[in-house]
Amino acid sequence: MESSKSIEDLPNDVLVEILSYVSFNDLIHSVQHVCTRWREVSGDIMLWRNRVYSPAYGESDVNIAGVLEQTPKLRTLIINERGVRSMVLRALAQHCPHLRKLIFFEHQRLSVKFLKVLVSKCPNIESLSIPHMESSNLTKMKVIGRFSNLKDVCLGGWADREKPVVLKPLADGCPSLQRLDLKGKMVMYDDFAYFLLKKKDQLESLDIKWGSADWKCLIPPLTLCTRLRKLLIIDYSHLNIEAGFQALGSLHFITSLTLNYVNDADINCVTSVFKKNGLKQLEELRIIGYDSYDDRLADVIVKNCSKLKLLFLKDCFNLSDQSVKNFHLLHHLESVNLSSAGITDAGVASLTKCTKLKYLSLKHCGFLTETSMKLMIEFSNLRILKLDSCNIKGLPINLFSSHLPCLTLFSINFCRNIDQEALALLKTKKPQLVVYDYFDAYDSGEEDYDDEPIVGVDPVDEEPMAEAQQMYIEGQVVIIEAVEPVADEANSIEDEDLELLLGVESLFDIGVEKEVWKH
Template structure:
């Protein structure tokens, strides 16, 4: 029986197309046959496809011209200029999620009077990799308020905004929040304005805000700055970046997910003091917290409803992992880039009774023989997921015994609101 391309049903083709690179999706698939071209136009395919170019500007512009159905695009890793943004505005009117370097965005805003995208719901403005002189010139010649005022006036559907790399004044932020107070759901920004005001009291007007990321700068934020947080009853997900010390968390009583990133201090005494103020906490994440030690993990049992723990780029040891066994409801554990963990630790975690998902980094064990046996995994319901595994067939013997094993991509997405893309 001859199988022709037009014989596949649309549901199967959409599933297959979702695994294709964007280059193949644009340059090859629509030219196979008319049926594939019809399926290729389906909006479902483009909603789940994020275009992340990493090549030259001319090629990016050509692909954008062939992708009018694009819904999400990440330009944070692409060397681009205003002409690329102009092509995107002209050819891709349906974009709803956009990640773009902030100074490229500001260059376009300053040079063009027309709105960029009226349909955007998710906007992530990242720090741009330019020379120091170029950044200084742009910072001196672009007023801080141009970003927020432009977003408030020209993006009526904006619901999620990440602006961690840009300063804003109290007046500009107030102007923006007054116009987005019923629409905004996710916000990531610096904790203090350029004139020294904390942003939290200004956020009280946002009735639907449920995800908040705050970036500290030079330890200028104190407990007194955070007093308005008690009234932010809708905040369920909170991320703190570059906080030299933990503030009083009683101000955020309804947080379900807490992320402590980039040198935010976290030690045992802190856990004892604020665990009682997180009765609903289920997900806890640490990223580059040098003060996090083995004894600190032993205090996580104070969080009665904790189910998920993520420990990224910390120097915890096997002893700390033994402490996690005291967390009764732990079902998800992510250990990325933890250089002190050994094979014995991996075997220990595989015996955690209630654990359902374990993500383990094998990079620091690449010179060690990993003799993980089937008998070492007493928790047969565990799903093992390995970062940076050179041999994708290394654990086939576990799969043969019906133990779920997945090899993850080496690249780990940035934390914070960027996970929206």
């Protein structure tokens, strides 16, 4: 008689594969408590490679610290909903030595001592996003410079944005640094030039202002960085205009360019950037809030940027039907954002010739009529369609399931004339389709923003879904799952209240600033 087999007879590698389909909640709250073997297997590094822990806004610090204690192989932690207290920072440093990506809330306060502990306890961090506080600027940057594996640095937060960030410690340290996002922070020209000189052979991505704190243009020295692929420029200012745009047009190697609100820039200067195949390697182009955008610039982009896959011309109010007439000549184009553009039905008709479109945003395009709405089913490859604040009368929602089979997200926030019966039927036929159809801004609880797809990956929104949230990490789609809160001690009292009850005098050594709790 054959002996019965059970899951316990499976080898560890097969069990790991099975557990890879288990949710974050079940992995830490159930699987680890089944038996000794399952607890050991649940700690396999392969199970945590793409797991992301992002605490919910209402989750207490006690819960967060408890989760961190149970996830020693966690590689990605995103604390972007609110600031946390020292007990969370202490748990992070003590129990998560394998962290690769760490993102803090923009107003989180971090001491120099905590950053030193982080360097010591989590030396493998590759991506770090931290708030930049006005105090201890140089000292903190020196500590960050000690991360030997750090590839990606984002100095988030809004505190004292006009006080220059000191980049020299990053230039002299961080031997693996490839990406720097200054989030609109100021830098001194000589300090920035020194940083580029030291990192010119490895820097791949930059997010900077047009001008420095000492009123010099930061664009010309970028020509040193031959490995630079992604560049975002904000806050255009009238500094070294000709030299700045000439240098920008000579960055032949970049594949992604964002010009954020360059309203005062002369149209001829902006057009010159794209002439003579200057940026022929571009795959992503975002021009946001440029009122002077006209047909001349559109023609130059189409003629000289043939590799474009993503074209975002958001809040370019003067963009016309003529501007989009030849977009179909961009044979690789997959993502288009024309939010707040002045196009009419003729412009939408031109867009239907772009047969590879997967992402289309026509938010706030007030001149579109019923004719445009009927054309929406012509975009047969769409994954994401956004028509927020448009007049969608005549939109054939009843045909979406058959004509738009790939649609994963459909946004019609603040729209009138919604065919509610057809929309309900669509939700029934495509239960996996994410639909946003808020009318009252207070109901949505969302800001008006456009989430961007990543070139080379099917675009999905990063807005909250029912039980999970999708986001891009290193080119892969991963799931951020809401972690169910664990019962707190002392009848779920917040940790700071618990300290008060217990009469603890707590000096947050590695946390925020020093705070003393008394009776």
